Amino acid sequence: MTLELTDLISDSNGEIVLFNDSHLPALAVRADSPPVDSGALGSHVTAAGDDVSGYRYVAFDDGTKLIFQDSMDLVILGANGDLYA
Numbered sequence: 001m002t003l004e005l006t007d008l009i010s011d012s013n014g015e016i017v018l019f020n021d022s023h024l025p026a027l028a029v030r031a032d033s034p035p036v037d038s039g040a041l042g043s044h045v046t047a048a049g050d051d052v053s054g055y056r057y058v059a060f061d062d063g064t065k066l067i068f069q070d071s072m073d074l075v076i077l078g079a080n081g082d083l084y085a
């Protein structure tokens with residue numbers, strides 16, 4: 001399954017949380033902006049009030065931060081389908 005980053009709704013801080021309620025092993029996200037940072041969050045609560053402490057994230061050049069659970073592998077694709085490493 002591939003999602004478009006532009007179709008996802010961010011909170012007031014530019015954060016988007018992907019909850020893996022469906023237990024997907026992997027998910028692809030196509031992004032117009034390149035990723036500039038990634039890692040694991042420490043203690044963190046989103047503007048929407050979600051406790052995402054310990055979740056992983058990918059930050060993009062446009063200021064968007066995609067937050068996701070460690071149980072899911074996230075694949076980031078460029079606008080042309082190129083794989084971002």
